[in-house]
Amino acid sequence: MKIEIISGSPRVNSVTKRVALHLFNTLRQTTAHEIGLIELHEWNLPPMQSVFTSVESTPEEYKALSKKIFAADAFILVSPEYNGSYSPALKNLLDHFPKQHHKPFGIATASPGGFGGMRAAQQLLLLVPALFGVASPYLLVVPTVDKKFNPQGELLEEKFQNSVHNFITEFLWLSEKVTRENIIVYNEN
Numbered sequence: 001m002k003i004e005i006i007s008g009s010p011r012v013n014s015v016t017k018r019v020a021l022h023l024f025n026t027l028r029q030t031t032a033h034e035i036g037l038i039e040l041h042e043w044n045l046p047p048m049q050s051v052f053t054s055v056e057s058t059p060e061e062y063k064a065l066s067k068k069i070f071a072a073d074a075f076i077l078v079s080p081e082y083n084g085s086y087s088p089a090l091k092n093l094l095d096h097f098p099k100q101h102h103k104p105f106g107i108a109t110a111s112p113g114g115f116g117g118m119r120a121a122q123q124l125l126l127l128v129p130a131l132f133g134v135a136s137p138y139l140l141v142v143p144t145v146d147k148k149f150n151p152q153g154e155l156l157e158e159k160f161q162n163s164v165h166n167f168i169t170e171f172l173w174l175s176e177k178v179t180r181e182n183i184i185v186y187n188e189n
Contacts, residue, residue, distance in 0.1 A: 008079035008090030021153025076106035081117035106171035108140035116143035138170035
């Protein structure tokens with residue numbers, strides 16, 4: 001299974017990226033799945049004008065990104081909270097691509113504040129079905145992210161490991177079940 005983690009902040013020094021890095025490193029070390037990391041600050045996507053319907057129809061400067069999105073079996077969205085919602089840059093990226101029919105999504109949000117982006121997480125729970133995806137009900141909400149993870153994505157607050165473990169376990173369970181079912185359905189057709 002190919003899992004793409006999307007670090008949803010366009011800021012180079014994003015503290016939310018710490019969570020994405022931690023998930024990336026943990027999944028690579030603990031699973032046999034192929035794990036990718038898309039960092040929005042590396043892609044200067046213009047406001048959405050048209051959907052990239054295939055890798056071939058994607059403008060040349062975004063083909064590498066397009067290959068990752070089209071090849072993914074599942075996604076983890078990692079977003080900061082901006083004014084009570086998820087990152088507009090994350091929404092713009094997702095809008096550039098077709099619906100993600102039956103693909104599993106993990107939702108992780110983070111903020112330096114005490115609520116960890118809970119309102120952004122709730123908004124992402126509305127977005128995923130609009131993409132025709134399947135949201136894992138177990139969210140990873142990270143308050144005081146700058147005290148829980150260092151810039152390299154290493155966990156600083158050991159007691160938070162249980163939350164990370166539960167998020168990953170539930171996301172993988174859902175992803176493996178849904179992906180396996182999708183393979184069976186598509187092979188029968």
